[in-house]
Amino acid sequence: MIRIVAGELGGRRLRTPAGLSTRPTSERVRESLFNILGPIPDGAIVWDLCAGSGALGIEALSRGAGQALFVDQDASACRVLRRNLQDLGLVDRSKVIEAPLGRFLASQQRTSSGVDLLLADPPYASGELARLLDFLAQHGAACLRMGAQVVIETDVRQKGELAIGARRGPLLCTDVRRYGDTVLLFWQRSADCA
Numbered sequence: 043m044i045r046i047v048a049g050e051l052g053g054r055r056l057r058t059p060a061g062l063s064t065r066p067t068s069e070r071v072r073e074s075l076f077n078i079l080g081p082i083p084d085g086a087i088v089w090d091l092c093a094g095s096g097a098l099g100i101e102a103l104s105r106g107a108g109q110a111l112f113v114d115q116d117a118s119a120c121r122v123l124r125r126n127l128q129d130l131g132l133v134d135r136s137k138v139i140e141a142p143l144g145r146f147l148a149s150q151q152r153t154s155s156g157v158d159l160l161l162a163d164p165p166y167a168s169g170e171l172a173r174l175l176d177f178l179a180q181h182g183a184a185c186l187r188m189g190a191q192v193v194i195e196t197d198v199r200q201k202g203e204l205a206i207g208a209r210r211g212p213l214l215c216t217d218v219r220r221y222g223d224t225v226l227l228f229w230q231r232s233a234d235c236a
Contacts (some may be wrong), residue, residue: 048072049104058095059119066095067163067195073220075193078217078228079159081104086158089113091143092170096123098161100130107159109135112169115142143170147177153186159193166197167211181209182231186212192229201225 043055044066058066067075070233075098081144082087088096090099092114099110111130114120120140127136143164160178166169171194178192192213198220202228208215218226 044069044095046097046101046103046104047076049101049106051100051104051130054104054130056095056097057098057122057129058097059116059122062185064200066097067222068221071195071226072097072222074219074221075195075226076101076105076127078153078219078226079191083158084108087111087156088159088161089155089157091146091160091162091174093118093123093138094163098134099136099221100126101133102159102161103132107135109136111201112136112138112142113143113146114138114141132191144173147173150177150185151181155222156187157185158190160186160190161193163195171196171200175210178213178229182210183212186231188230188233189229192231194227194229196221196225198226199226201227 047069050117079174082105084106088099088102088107088110090112094102095110099112102115103110118137124138127133206215212231213229214232216230217224
């Protein structure tokens with residue numbers, strides 16, 4: 043079990059899926075991530091992709107987000123996630139979709155969702171990081187609100203050449219942080235990105 047770091051649910055515990063198919067973001071990394079983001083706007087709409095236990099999206103809800111959409115392809119992870127949401131009284135502020143990331147993204151290509159914060163922790167070495175960045179480059183203007191923030195957790199070996207100032211469609215990389223082998227990539231939807 044891990045715990046929620048801060049907000050209205052700070053200190054509450056979360057179940058995590060058994061086995062090695064998911065790796066929950068550590069409390070230290072989550073705390074740093076949300077400290078860098080700053081206050082979550084009240085009522086913000088959040089996507090938590092490759093959600094696992096839902097720790098990232100639940101942390102956002104605890105800190106003031108209004109709604110969260112959780113996506114994961116692993117059935118056991120989705121069961122644990124639904125139980126976490128039930129235990130924390132967050133069912134009415136959340137939706138869980140059990141689907142591969144690629145299928146979910148394809149279903150969103152023509153959708154204007156108005157997402158304020160997108161959090162993603164794709165499996166390392168799966169190719170999902172590149173797929174997500176390609177999707178955001180092509181469709182980010184439709185699904186992300188102006189100024190929306192995107193945080194992607196990856197492995198130092200998967201980060202490649204991504205660095206502050208990198209551009210992908212409407213996104214600008216604003217920060218890159220390393221915690222051991224874990225790397226957080228911070229992006230923002232910007233009007234001046236092509």
